[in-house]
Amino acid sequence: MIVRLIRVWVKQDSIAAFEAATKLNHVGSLNEPGVLRFDVLRKPDEPGVYLLYEVYASEQAAEEHKQTEHYQVWKEAVAQMMARARESETLAVVAPTQESGWRAVR
Amino acid sequence: MIVRLIRVWVKQDSIAAFEAATKLNHVGSLNEPGVLRFDVLRKPDEPGVYLLYEVYASEQAAEEHKQTEHYQVWKEAVAQMMARARESETLAVVAPTQESGWRAVR
Numbered sequence: 027m028i029v030r031l032i033r034v035w036v037k038q039d040s041i042a043a044f045e046a047a048t049k050l051n052h053v054g055s056l057n058e059p060g061v062l063r064f065d066v067l068r069k070p071d072e073p074g075v076y077l078l079y080e081v082y083a084s085e086q087a088a089e090e091h092k093q094t095e096h097y098q099v100w101k102e103a104v105a106q107m108m109a110r111a112r113e114s115e116t117l118a119v120v121a122p123t124q125e126s127g128w129r130a131v132r
Numbered sequence: 133m134i135v136r137l138i139r140v141w142v143k144q145d146s147i148a149a150f151e152a153a154t155k156l157n158h159v160g161s162l163n164e165p166g167v168l169r170f171d172v173l174r175k176p177d178e179p180g181v182y183l184l185y186e187v188y189a190s191e192q193a194a195e196e197h198k199q200t201e202h203y204q205v206w207k208e209a210v211a212q213m214m215a216r217a218r219e220s221e222t223l224a225v226v227a228p229t230q231e232s233g234w235r236a237v238r
Binding site for chain 2: 029031045048049052064065066067068069070076077079115116117118119120121122126127128129130
């Protein structure tokens with residue numbers, strides 16, 4: 027498994043549109059066999075700041091995600107909503123070590 | 133649900149001991165009814181840097197976690213392993229909205 031933690035800064039007038047677009051990406055992503063988690067989080071005290079917590083079964087699954095229609099639609103939709111460039115970090119897994127420990131009920 | 137993202141810097145000579153102690157805390161935490169996730173991650177290119185991704189069913193569950201024996205044992209065990217103070221941020225959930233979407237197979 028690999029984990030991508032992506033921090034997003036959204037313009038104040040784009041918050042509702044960003045959440046709507048990202049929820050569609052969330053649903054589409056969880057239908058990909060190689061996506062184990064796609065959690066969408068927000069900073070409660072900083073409107074417009076979001077974290078995406080994405081867990082992939084493999085590096086290949088992470089690459090395939092970027093080729094999907096729902097990702098491409100999201101990427102284009104939110105491009106004009108960004109207050110600044112997204113920041114991404116990639117993390118390795120210590121625990122849980124089994125794929126079944128990551129995949130929630132859909 | 134609430135999410136706690138905790139960043140930890142471990143001394144280079146304490147890496148194996150930290151991982152062992154944290155895996156015990158991981159197992160114990162997932163046995164708490166109010167703990168939905170307790171993911172232990174590491175920065176692949178920065179030995180000693182860890183992220184804990186903890187998801188609780190409620191603020192009360194997050195408080196109860198700190199009263200458990202496995203947390204207290206972990207906290208005491210790792211105190212001398214820290215290279216610097218831990219940093220924690222609390223996040224609210226946008227998606228998934230159902231608790232069942234968070235709880236993985238144990």
